Structures are given as C-alpha cells and as structure tokens.
Amino acid sequence: MQDIIAFIDLLKASHLFALCQAILLFIIGFIIARLISSAIVKLAEHKMTVHGQLFLKRSIFYGILALVTVSALDNIGIDLSILLGAAGIFTVALGFASQTSASNLISGLFLMIERPFSITDVIRVNDVTGEVISIDLLSVKLRTFDNLFVRIPNESMIKSAVTTLTKYPIRRADLQIGIAYKEDIEKVRNILLDIAAKNLICLEEPAPIFILTGFGSSSIDIQFSVWARRENFLNLKNSMYIEIKNAFDQQGIEIPFPHLSLYAGSATEPFPVANTPAHTSPNIANNSLADK
Amino acid sequence: MANKAWWGEFTFSLEQQRCWRIGQRAIILKRLENEWNSWSLETDIESDEDIIVGNSDDLCAIDEAKFGRYLQQGTSDKVLVLPLLADLSVVARPDTPLTLLAGETSRLYVSTPVWFSAQILPKGDRLLDLPFWRPSDSWFGPSTRVGQICYAKYTAARIQLTNIEKRPHRAITPITVVNNHDQPLTIERINVPVTLLHLYADKAHQLWTTGISVHRDRSSDNVELHLDKHAPVEALDSTLISGPRVASEQGILIRSISSLFA
Numbered sequence: 001m002q003d004i005i006a007f008i009d010l011l012k013a014s015h016l017f018a019l020c021q022a023i024l025l026f027i028i029g030f031i032i033a034r035l036i037s038s039a040i041v042k043l044a045e046h047k048m049t050v051h052g053q054l055f056l057k058r059s060i061f062y063g064i065l066a067l068v069t070v071s072a073l074d075n076i077g078i079d080l081s082i083l084l085g086a087a088g089i090f091t092v093a094l095g096f097a098s099q100t101s102a103s104n105l106i107s108g109l110f111l112m113i114e115r116p117f118s119i120t121d122v123i124r125v126n127d128v129t130g131e132v133i134s135i136d137l138l139s140v141k142l143r144t145f146d147n148l149f150v151r152i153p154n155e156s157m158i159k160s161a162v163t164t165l166t167k168y169p170i171r172r173a174d175l176q177i178g179i180a181y182k183e184d185i186e187k188v189r190n191i192l193l194d195i196a197a198k199n200l201i202c203l204e205e206p207a208p209i210f211i212l213t214g215f216g217s218s219s220i221d222i223q224f225s226v227w228a229r230r231e232n233f234l235n236l237k238n239s240m241y242i243e244i245k246n247a248f249d250q251q252g253i254e255i256p257f258p259h260l261s262l263y264a265g266s267a268t269e270p271f272p273v274a275n276t277p278a279h280t281s282p283n284i285a286n287n288s289l290a291d292k
Numbered sequence: 293m294a295n296k297a298w299w300g301e302f303t304f305s306l307e308q309q310r311c312w313r314i315g316q317r318a319i320i321l322k323r324l325e326n327e328w329n330s331w332s333l334e335t336d337i338e339s340d341e342d343i344i345v346g347n348s349d350d351l352c353a354i355d356e357a358k359f360g361r362y363l364q365q366g367t368s369d370k371v372l373v374l375p376l377l378a379d380l381s382v383v384a385r386p387d388t389p390l391t392l393l394a395g396e397t398s399r400l401y402v403s404t405p406v407w408f409s410a411q412i413l414p415k416g417d418r419l420l421d422l423p424f425w426r427p428s429d430s431w432f433g434p435s436t437r438v439g440q441i442c443y444a445k446y447t448a449a450r451i452q453l454t455n456i457e458k459r460p461h462r463a464i465t466p467i468t469v470v471n472n473h474d475q476p477l478t479i480e481r482i483n484v485p486v487t488l489l490h491l492y493a494d495k496a497h498q499l500w501t502t503g504i505s506v507h508r509d510r511s512s513d514n515v516e517l518h519l520d521k522h523a524p525v526e527a528l529d530s531t532l533i534s535g536p537r538v539a540s541e542q543g544i545l546i547r548s549i550s551s552l553f554a
Contacts, residue, residue: 168436168437169431169439169441170431170436170441197428198336199428200426200427200428200429201428201429202428202429203428203429203430203431204383204428204429204430204444205383205430205431205432205444205481206431206436227431227436228429229429229441232429
C-alpha cells in the first residue's frame with residue numbers, strides 16, 4: 001500500500017502528472033466549448049441567419065478553447081509571458097513558413113466582417129458560379145449548379161471581383177436579338193414591347209429597355225433588357241426568347257444568320273450556287289468507290 | 293354585375309363536381325371518397341361576364357386545364373369558397389398622372405383583382421388559392437435596390453366611381469388622399485396594400501375593400517396610412533366576406549412617401 005502512495009507522490013512530483021492533467025483539461029474544455037457553442041446557437045436559431053449562427057458558433061468555440069488552452073499551459077507550469085515573448089520570434093519563423101495560410105486566415109476574418117455574401121447566397125468568382133455552403137477561416141466552399149464542390153481560398157476571394165447574384169430581389173435579363181437590314185426597326189420595337197407587356201413574369205416597372213447596339217456584319221443588333229424577380233430570371237429569358245421567335249415568325253420578321261458571298265473579282269459574276277438533287281448522291285458515292 | 297354570390301358554403305355529395313366559370317376561365321372542384329380533384333382552366337383574355345356556379349358537364353376543354361389532387365382520408369362534404377384579395381400589394385395607375393394641389397383632398401377608386409380560395413370545412417384546410425387572372429409582376433420603389441415586389445396591370449385608378457367598371461372578379465378600394473404639404477403631390481402610380489384590407493360585398497354582390505386614407509403632412513416626407521375600420525360608405529348594406537391576408541393590429545401605419553406614390 002505504501003508503495004502505491006509513494007508511486008503517486010512520485011508521479012505528482014514529476015511533470016507527467018501535470019501533463020496528464022493539462023491534456024485532460026484540454027479535452028474536457030474542447031467538449032464543453034463544443035456543447036456550449038452548439039447550445040447557444042440552438043437558442044438563437046430562429047433569430048439569426050445561417051451565416052450569423054456559424055459566426056457566433058465559431059467565436060464562442062474558439063474563445064472557450066483559447067481560455068482552456070491558456071489554463072492547461074498554466075497547469076503544466078509554462079509561464080505565458082515567456083511563451084508570448086518566444087512567440088514573437090516563433091511567429092516570424094512561422095510567418096515565413098505559412099505565408100499563404102496566414103494570408104488566407106486574415107482574408108477570412110475580413111470576409112466575415114465585411115460580409116459581401118452569406119451562406120445560401122449564389123456568387124460568381126473567376127468563372128465559378130455556385131451556392132455558398134460555408135465560409136471558413138481559410139476558404140469558402142461553393143456548390144456549383146452541376147453539383148460540384150469547389151473550395152476557393154479566401155485570399156483569392158479578397159483579391160478578385162466577387163459577384164453576388166442573390167443580393168437584390170430583381171434582376172435584368174439582356175436579350176441579344178438580330179434582325180435583317182430590311183426590317184422596320186420601329187415595328188420590331190413595338191412587337192418587343194408588346195411581348196414584354198403580355199409576359200406575366202416580366203416586370204412592368206422597371207420598364208423594358210430597347211437599345212439599338214449597332215449595325216452588325218449581317219444584322220441590325222438589338223439589346224432588349226427586361227426585368228424579373230430573381231427566382232424567375234431563367235424562366236423569363238427562356239419564355240421571352242420563345243415568344244420573340246414566335247412573334248417574328250408570325251409577323252414575317254427575318255432573324256438573319258451570317259451570310260458569306262464568294263466573289264472572284266470585278267471582271268466576273270459571283271459563283272452561281274445551285275442545289276443538287278438529293279438522289280444523285282448515291283451515284284457519286286458509287287462512282288468514287290468504283291474509282292478506288 | 294353579378295346577380296348571385298359565387299362564394300359561401302357549398303355542400304358536395306360524393307362524386308359531385310362544381311364549376312365556377314367566367315367566360316372561358318373555369319375552376320372545377322370534385323369530391324371523391326378519399327381525395328379532392330381540381331381543374332383550373334386558364335385563358336389570356338380577361339372577361340367581364342358574371343361568375344356562374346354550375347355543373348361542369350358542358351365544359352369541353354377540361355384536358356387542357358391544370359389538374360390538382362388533394363388527398364384526405366374520408367372527405368368532408370362542406371367546402372367554403374371565398375374571394376380573397378391579392379397576396380401582394382397591387383400598383384394602380386391613373387390614365388394620366390394626377391396632381392393633387394397643396395391643401396387639397398381627393399378620393400380615388402382603384403379596382404384590383406380577387407383570388408378564388410376554397411377551404412375544406414370544418415378544419416379550414418386550404419384547397420385552392422388562385423387568381424382568376426394573374427396580374428403581371430412589378431416592382432415598386434425608389435430604386436432597383438430598395439422597394440418591393442408587387443402586382444401591376446389590369447388595374448385602373450379613377451376619380452369618379454361611375455367611371456370604374458364593376459366586375460365580379462374585382463374589388464374596389466376607395467383611397468382618400470389628403471395633401472397638407474405646401475407642395476403639390478403628383479400621382480403617377482399608387483401602391484395599394486391590399487394584403488392589409490378586409491373584403492366586403494354590397495347588396496348587389498359587388499366586392500369592396502376597406503377604405504384607405506393617406507395623409508401627407510407639411511413637415512415630413514413620411515405619410516400616414518389610415519386603414520378604415522368599416523366598409524366604405526359607397527358599399528350599401530355591405531357584409532364582411534373575408535379578413536386581410538396579413539393581420540395588422542395598428543390602424544395607422546407610417547410609410548415613406550416613395551413607398552406609396554410614384
């Protein structure tokens with residue numbers, strides 16, 4: 001029995017006991033931090049956005065974990081003031097080694113404070129468009145519409161232009177339309193405005209905009225801009241293009257495609273082009289086979 | 293004008309179907325043993341005819357209608373059909389922009405479309421909530437960043453009540469505008485908050501909403517929006533048909549002027 005007590009005393013005197021205590025303290029602290037942060041977020045679930053909840057949860061968790069770590073280190077007998085002093089030199093070394101991570105970390109903090117977008121928003125960064133599923137300290141995770149998971153480092157989010165597609169409730173669709181040179185522009189304008197007026201998901205205000213963008217190589221180019229609720233954006237684009245095509249067909253308005261004229265010079269006529277009947281093609285095929 | 297009310301409590305025997313029809317637009321309800329079926333036959337052109345409640349046997353284009361199935365273990369035999377006001381604010385536009393001079397008061401009449409709603413009694417489960425003709429979407433606000441989604445088109449604002457067409461699928465809202473400001477108030481468009489209003493029917497079964505008064509004060513850019521407690525005086529012998537979609541405790545609301553007029 002005395003041997004056991006002596007062993008415990010020895011253990012108490014050694015660093016091992018303190019180390020075990022510190023590790024235990026850290027593990028318990030970790031669990032408590034997780035429980036408390038989850039419980040508080042659950043309480044505030046209905047009052048906050050998903051983004052706010054995540055931010056609150058992370059702040060509480062890391063706050064408690066930092067306190068627990070300090071107290072665990074104190075338990076081992078490490079003087080924090082010395083550690084902080086040493087940390088200065090250490091940070092310089094670490095800073096050089098983990099430049100990218102540190103930069104991402106700082107960028108992540110700025111992103112959380114600035115909040116150009118929040119979770120569930122749809123954003124576009126460098127040709128990647130997707131729904132934000134999480135904003136973390138090092139990266140932002142997106143789910144693209146073809147259901148791929150994209151991780152974008154925070155540093156590149158800060159450096160490049162980020163477009164938030166779901167910031168405002170309404171969006172404008174710019175329809176690019178070409179009409180033949182022979183068509184009456186005023187008539188086309190009236191037809192387009194009439195289609196927009198009849199389309200129920202096309203907003204009456206802001207009013208549709210008709211812009212003549214220029215004389216193209218084979219058509220008069222028009223931009224017709226119409227507004228819709230954000231969620232109806234694609235529906236509006238589709239329905240407008242279909243209705244425009246139908247109306248142009250009905251009214252006999254030509255939608256041209258690029259024309260190419262072959263011309264051999266000023267002295268000759270352009271090459272005459274004629275359709276050959278379809279039934280001649282098998283003979284040609286047979287002849288060519290016979291040649292071989 | 294409608295001679296007969298198309299709303300109220302309807303009793304359905306098993307396999308019975310009823311049709312609410314206005315011109316070519318029709319809504320059909322059918323009771324089966326364990327489910328309700330609905331057909332909604334839509335048209336583009338708004339009709340001014342009366343709404344006829346009857347059997348749908350004579351309806352030929354039922355194949356083109358939107359079909360809905362609502363499952364219920366042992367269907368109950370009573371359905372409450374009610375007209376409801378739109379589920380978003382409606383923007384009305386006078387034929388020409390009106391200018392209300394300083395210190396003047398004016399009463400405008402705005403007619404807005406109603407929705408067809410059907411609930412199963414006694415629990416009140418909603419079967420249908422459809423517009424007879426869906427108005428077009430629109431946006432009302434000072435900019436494309438600030439404002440609200442609302443409905444537009446198929447609405448008109450008139451100064452004289454006689455000029456407004458009385459139609460069975462429309463409700464009339466009287467709006468009193470009081471301009472106490474020293475500047476004239478130009479009204480190009482009015483945002484009518486129909487989601488806050490009660491719906492009444494007069495003795496001729498014309499639908500009316502509670503009146504609104506808008507007071508613009510001398511000092512501020514904000515306007516006071518008063519919701520009346522009773523049916524408008526123009527609606528003779530009126531009865532309450534349905535309550536507002538959004539319950540509002542207050543009778544007076546403060547709004548910025550740009551959220552009501554443009």
